Amino acid sequence: MMSRLLAVFNARNKEFWRDRSSLAWNFAFPFLLVFGFYFIFGQGMPMFKVGVIGEQDAYISRPAFMQLSHIQFVPYDELETALNRARRHQIDLVLDLDRQLYWVNEESRNGYVAERLLVNADPDFNRRVVQGEPIRYVDWVLPGIIGMNIMFSSLFGVGYAIVRYRKNGVLKRLKATPLSAFEFVSAQILSRLLTVMLVASIIYFGSHWALSTLMLGNPFSLLLTLFVGALAMISLGLAVASRSRSEELTGGLMNMATWPMMGLSQVWFSLEGAPPTVQSIANALPLTHLVSAAREITTEGATLMQVSDHLLVLAGMTALFLTIAALLFNWDSDHR
Known part of the structure; x- marks a missing residue:
């Protein structure tokens, strides 16, 4: 039994060390996080x-x-x-x-x-x-939590599913059917949108009912904002998973996309007053615009017109990610 165990143990170790993309990611990503947060928060938080x-x-x-x-x-x-x-x-x-x-x-x-x-x-x-009543932290952070949930559900829900289908040969078999790539991708988008919007609605309205969270704007405006943001996130997931059949590499790419957004998209804390470079990087992330627009609607009573700049950026990102996904999408493997 011990020899069989050691044989599998050695095989898995060799598989890991020979997977250069996964190996590089496991070493590089923690250093990126450490140096990134040192650069952003190295001076500590002000009183x-x-x-x-x-x-x-x-x-x-x-x-x-x-x-x-x-x-x-x-x-x-x-x-x-x-x-x-x-x-x-x-x-x-x-x-x-x-x-x-x-x-x-x-x-x-x-x-x-x-x-x-x-x-x-x-x-x-x-x-x-x-004069004015304070915004409770739960009122401020709720749009960030909903946005974070949309991000993870969209990226990992779509990305891993497609990579798994490709790795297991499901996509190759679907290619032999009359199903087109457009029809397949559209079904994936619609399915994930339905799930994401249902979960986001339950989280928001459940929290609002249980904790009396703040809503100064129109709930319909909030739902439309979440819809546009979810579409951008799903499109990003499609772009990341459009060609790879390695779950390890896809996981690394997903982490590379999600962790900067977790730290810089103002999910847990505001970046107001942060260095201009940090704010510029944050503004290039889709989650920043999703969370900012949702937060302005709930805590400041903003209308759709007032958050239209965020929505336009998200729509532009959606078009960009879908274009990349369409150009790179492959039914079979990483190389064809």
């Missing part, structure tokens, strides 16, 4: 977040308050945008440098402490007050 109006303009000197450590200063072009963030407790203070004014939400605990620091450092700033 306070302060919106600043007028920082882009030329002025003589920065206030002493802006020299303090452990405070993140986020520039805003429009005062009303910053005030809305303060009303929802998403930032702790708003500073207008040109007029030497500041706004604080008196119901914010962080705002209370940040105001004490400001008054002590720059007593010449004049006080203004905004």
Whole structure:
């Protein structure tokens, strides 16, 4: 028995070490994660977040308050945008440098402490007050969780199924039937869309019923946004799995697609005030636009017109991924 066990053990080890794509991925991916998160969060999270109006303009000197450590200063072009963030407790203070004014939400605990620091450092700033109930973390994170579920269900549900069909010869047998590649891919898309939208609807409406989560916009707008986002994710899954018959390689490619989106698409935390390079990378990811549009609808009451920029980007990504999938799709193997 031991000899048989060792024979299978050695065979599996050789199979792993000879699979160069899987081997490289197992070594490279953890390093990519470590260095990526070090680059993004190497300086730690700030204790306070302060919106600043007028920082882009030329002025003589920065206030002493802006020299303090452990405070993140986020520039805003429009005062009303910053005030809305303060009303929802998403930032702790708003500073207008040109007029030497500041706004604080008196119901914010962080705002209370940040105001004490400001008054002590720059007593010449004049006080203004905004009011608004805080957005609970569950209200803020729910669109991210739904988007994350759509991402995993779409990519792995479609990608692995097609690779498994190709590896087991199912696609090769289907090729001998009157079924066209377009009909096969369309059926995969429609099937996964039905599943994804059903699960997303249950998660949202179940959470809304049980936890009274926030919904300031139109639920139909939210469902349409989720639909467009799911279509983009499914298309990405088709593009990744359009040619490979290796489940290990496909798994690595899926992880390469999903993990950056998990970290940079604001599923768990906001990237507001992050380095421009990080924000540019995040804006190139479909999950970022899906989560941002859904979050704006639920927590800010945005209409479809107001999130149309996100929807257009998702529609463009869908067209791009479907084109790639159509050009690369193969019934048989990696090489034909």
